[in-house]
Amino acid sequence: MADHPSAFVTGFPIRHSRSPLIHGYWLRQFGLDGSYRAVEVAPDAFAAFIHTLNDNGFVGGNVTIPHKEVAFSLCGKRDSAAEEIGAVNTLWFENDILHGGNTDAYGFLANLDSLSPGWSERKSALVLGAGGASRAVIFALKQRGFTDIRIVNRTVERAQELADRFGISGGAHGWDAVPELLKGASLIVNTTSLGMSGKDELVIDLTEADSDALVTDIVYVPLETPLLRAARFRGLETADGLGMLLHQAVPGFEHWFGKRPDVTAELRNLILADMAAGKAK
Numbered sequence: 693m694a695d696h697p698s699a700f701v702t703g704f705p706i707r708h709s710r711s712p713l714i715h716g717y718w719l720r721q722f723g724l725d726g727s728y729r730a731v732e733v734a735p736d737a738f739a740a741f742i743h744t745l746n747d748n749g750f751v752g753g754n755v756t757i758p759h760k761e762v763a764f765s766l767c768g769k770r771d772s773a774a775e776e777i778g779a780v781n782t783l784w785f786e787n788d789i790l791h792g793g794n795t796d797a798y799g800f801l802a803n804l805d806s807l808s809p810g811w812s813e814r815k816s817a818l819v820l821g822a823g824g825a826s827r828a829v830i831f832a833l834k835q836r837g838f839t840d841i842r843i844v845n846r847t848v849e850r851a852q853e854l855a856d857r858f859g860i861s862g863g864a865h866g867w868d869a870v871p872e873l874l875k876g877a878s879l880i881v882n883t884t885s886l887g888m889s890g891k892d893e894l895v896i897d898l899t900e901a902d903s904d905a906l907v908t909d910i911v912y913v914p915l916e917t918p919l920l921r922a923a924r925f926r927g928l929e930t931a932d933g934l935g936m937l938l939h940q941a942v943p944g945f946e947h948w949f950g951k952r953p954d955v956t957a958e959l960r961n962l963i964l965a966d967m968a969a970g971k972a973k
């Protein structure tokens with residue numbers, strides 16, 4: 693390993709990324725002489741950026757919107773999650789070959805495992821949305837043995853594509869089917885951007901949901917999204933999405949810096965404080 697290993701997160705835009713805070717916290721915690729920084733790269737410059745990682749002294753990094761699919765195509769090797777999801781969010785070198793992984797599914801599972809141990813004993817889920825985040829969540833649920841996955845999306849064809857791609861049994865549906873689909877779903881997960889600060893609200897009637905369903909959202913700004921608030925009012929168990937961001941960062945840190953970090957309450961509070969400061973600005 694390099695003396696001062698240096699890693700990055702790249703996207704366009706990237707200034708709102710909280711990944712530097714997360715990795716900076718772990719670097720300090722381990723007392724490591726490494727660095728991690730945000731690098732904004734426009735789409736037309738992305739391939740050149742990846743081809744010069746070594747020259748620029750990077751041992752690897754994270755990739756976010758809109759580069760995840762192009763990163764997938766530029767890697768020499770990919771892990772099975774990246775292959776299944778069709779997108780790469782973590783890059784590292786192994787034997788001088790650029791490897792690409794996808795840690796979003798891992799982050800999703802690890803977050804629920806930590807917030808609601810035993811959550812995956814029942815195997816039916818209602819997944820709202822059919823974009824890139826939905827692919828990661830569906831892959832994760834399949835990995836965990838979920839047999840009944842119902843996908844809801846505004847554009848039903850996209851949901852159907854995912855159902856076909858992952859060979860799942862619960863089918864593809866429009867939003868009007870939600871009340872029926874809630875019945876018997878042990879997990880309800882939002883993967884759309886609805887409910888995020890500045891976007892449209894996610895309006896959903898949870899009356900028909902099973903009383904022991906767990907409700908989660910991959911949106912974490914705000915921490916309690918309209919979906920999670922509705923679930924709380926309905927008396928359902930909820931799990932917020934911040935931990936997915938924190939846990940997905942763990943495998944990358946281990947690749948670049950050689951130590952497996954923990955997702956601590958202190959780290960979570962650091963990010964929450966940053967979110968609160970952002971709101972105050």
Ligand code: ATR
Pocket residue numbers: 820821822823824825826845846847848850883884885886892
């Ligand atoms: P990501 O990769 O972050 O998942 P994406 O691929 O653009 O982003 O997917 C966004 C998801 O949010 C999709 O499921 C999208 O529905 P469509 O496939 O019909 O576009 C959903 N979404 C975004 N805005 C929406 C809105 N106003 N109403 C309903 N669904 C919306």
